[in-house]
Amino acid sequence: MAFSASLALGYRSLEETRMAKPKGRTFGQVIRERRRQLGLTQQKVARRINASTPYVGHLESSKRHPSDKTVARIANVLGLDGRELYFLANPGARELLDQRPQPSGASSWESFRKDEPLRRAHNVTPEEMEMLSQVALLGEVQSSRSFIYILNTIRQALGR
Numbered sequence: 001m002a003f004s005a006s007l008a009l010g011y012r013s014l015e016e017t018r019m020a021k022p023k024g025r026t027f028g029q030v031i032r033e034r035r036r037q038l039g040l041t042q043q044k045v046a047r048r049i050n051a052s053t054p055y056v057g058h059l060e061s062s063k064r065h066p067s068d069k070t071v072a073r074i075a076n077v078l079g080l081d082g083r084e085l086y087f088l089a090n091p092g093a094r095e096l097l098d099q100r101p102q103p104s105g106a107s108s109w110e111s112f113r114k115d116e117p118l119r120r121a122h123n124v125t126p127e128e129m130e131m132l133s134q135v136a137l138l139g140e141v142q143s144s145r146s147f148i149y150i151l152n153t154i155r156q157a158l159g160r
């Protein structure tokens with residue numbers, strides 16, 4: 001999980017910047033408020049993340065959804081925790097991680113690990129299996145297919 005781990009190092013959390021997400025708080029609201037706290041214009045942020053000024057405006061008004069790379073750039077420019085900002089931009093990703101054990105007693109990680117046809121169909125490498133084993137330590141992922149979703153998200157973020 002090098003993507004989120006590397007982003008989280010050295011950056012203030014949303015709580016530290018008084019940007020914790022109250023109910024209904026959107027990605028756009030958080031970045032707009034943080035940009036204003038820093039005294040930055042949309043144009044300055046756009047230049048720093050290599051995007052257009054209208055695109056930043058669309059992100060702030062929730063008319064556009066950022067790519068993972070854009071989330072990382074915004075977190076860097078605004079001094080926010082990349083992992084928390086990623087989850088704000090992708091609320092469904094957080095729902096994939098669940099602390100409750102599965103009722104059947106079988107872990108979704110074990111099911112995924114043993115499902116060779118699924119892993120073969122998605123060309124999961126040994127290195128990716130190691131990374132996904134670390135994801136499994138974060139909390140109980142709800143299903144074997146959720147590991148594929150997580151893997152595809154990470155592959156996209158890394159440009160693979």
